[in-house]
Amino acid sequence: MDTDKHLTDGAPEPFTADDYRARMERAAAEAADAGLAGLLVAPGPDLDWLTGYRPTAATERLTLLVLAAGQDPVLVVPALEAPDAARAVGAPALTLRDWTDGKDPYAVTAPLLDVAGRFGVSDNAWAMHLLGFQKALPGTSYVSLTEALPMLRAVKDDAELRRLAAAGAAADAAYEEIVKVPFAGRRETDVAADLAELLRRFGHSRVDFTVVGSGPNGANPHHEAGERVIEDGDMVVLDFGGLLHGYGSDTSRTVHVGEPTEEERRVHDIVREAQAAGCAAVRPGAACQDVDRAARAVIDDAGYGAYFIHRTGHGIGVTTHEPPYMIEGEQRPLVPGMCFSVEPGVYLPGRFGVRIEDIVTVTADGGRRLNTTAREMAIVG
């Protein structure tokens, strides 16, 4: 069965403690180069990427990886969670320091930190923990990890690219199936449930989003899926993704129930052309904003610029949404191994929307799409 195939034959070589050690060393070196005394990494994608440790939940109990100049990595964990942390693949590459309920975790961590240092802290660290350190060590200062080292996780190595390609292929397989299900007469949430089931069937361990935006709902780019019953004549935006082997998928196609109008077809063509232009702009050395500009120019020239109301793309890796961002003003250069979405759209309020999205990776001489299903408007039933 497809399921088993995706789940087993495709299973990549697991990352090793050495892989995580190398990532932590690189992160510490980049932090030092940026003038930081170290990095404070909270549960979430940064910690996952650096250590392979994924606590069940981020809570008010402090879990924090300290990567400080001139010392080995230390993972501060609640005593209750120490056995789980010790089983993380990256655990052999770090020292665990646990603390018990009732103790002050900031006091436990403080001796690891330069009392006058400036630290990069995970974007998604809890504010209460940052406040805890600011109070315990008033001489320290902080900057968000993404502001300090925005490109830390942006360039993927071969092992990561293989995972992203597998996730993209699985999402594509889900799309090939979803266009065969009935749309007309069913609620958006029904089609969204089908999409989630398909993503799981094709190997996703986690479904992050399954947007089904029919008719006027498609004109709200962040609409997920609601109770609206899809009708004949609807344009339907599908945007879905999640994680497979720890790496993300994210793709959009816009389909139509029955025959489209001329205007619907024209708008779809414009978005498809814009998406192609965005992808064609991907090459090493181009600026992130060049991808946005290339896609946007097509839509502007067609007279729909006012209806393309978001940036063109975002990075993807251990999350489905991370730097680099393809947006006006982002002048950092594209580097081979970067992976991000190219997803222009046109949204006509109260009427319909169109979005087409592929994940693209920067190659030595251009870009390569990790989503390859037909971008022409599929007609569904």
Next chain:
Amino acid sequence: MDTDKHLTDGAPEPFTADDYRARMERAAAEAADAGLAGLLVAPGPDLDWLTGYRPTAATERLTLLVLAAGQDPVLVVPALEAPDAARAVGAPALTLRDWTDGKDPYAVTAPLLDVAGRFGVSDNAWAMHLLGFQKALPGTSYVSLTEALPMLRAVKDDAELRRLAAAGAAADAAYEEIVKVPFAGRRETDVAADLAELLRRFGHSRVDFTVVGSGPNGANPHHEAGERVIEDGDMVVLDFGGLLHGYGSDTSRTVHVGEPTEEERRVHDIVREAQAAGCAAVRPGAACQDVDRAARAVIDDAGYGAYFIHRTGHGIGVTTHEPPYMIEGEQRPLVPGMCFSVEPGVYLPGRFGVRIEDIVTVTADGGRRLNTTAREMAIVG
């Protein structure tokens, strides 16, 4: 069917915009009493409780409710998400202020804030957003919302208590079924999947955890469920919960596969007695730590004090884990309407663990359990 019964007959009256308005007014008043210029509330349980708005995901894009003294509530949202926010039940009780990609969201929000004010900020607000405000408004200062107003959500009203009781009853129904499934010869993850399915069948919209700790795994209180195959003779800790109608369940029972040894029975009896003592200590005016002390004394007296390695309980509401905490040093008094777990345990490393847990609510003259399944050791197959 049971499913439909729990999902439909039991559906509570929805909260209204007026309910949310009243909560926001109370929160603003409590903030002012605490000497704060206002509260900054990020996506998560605080925002859900105050407004009914649950963004799909917390991201690097700022979403923030500003409750400031002398002004109406303002919800700052990314423009893309404004249509979703406008549909939140609490939206009529607040003003939306949106910002578009590329703008500085802190600059957009700053005019709402006293430039020299001290603000309470949601515990789980992203550190990058707190840093954004600290930089934009260097004269402001911050304290975590739980430190400033730890009891803001702790006392539940009748509508909330009905939801918590329904969640507890559904978890109990799941327990009554899980003891009928085969344990011996199956992996912990298999039984955990059964538990998750049962919680959903009895109406849970979200499953937060399904701990199945068999044999030595039961001695790690934060073990979830692993590949270990459960054997005849195993003690098995079950601890499970999630959300139903937006409010949490959380209950633990420890069962045994086949006949227990005398020691296993003795330890189970001690924990059961400790749990009863903890529950018996619940009454208005008692300190939170009294509940911990009452349960702990039983285990200490039996000589197992060194093996009860966590606090006795935590609050529950729109999350399954929140203040108040039943822990030594927490001297705040219990108030009618508070809801929290009473869950002592004994953990014998490398051998087995026992934990028994009920949610208890403080009544006018004592406490009432929201979980009522038998606490005697069930023998499973």
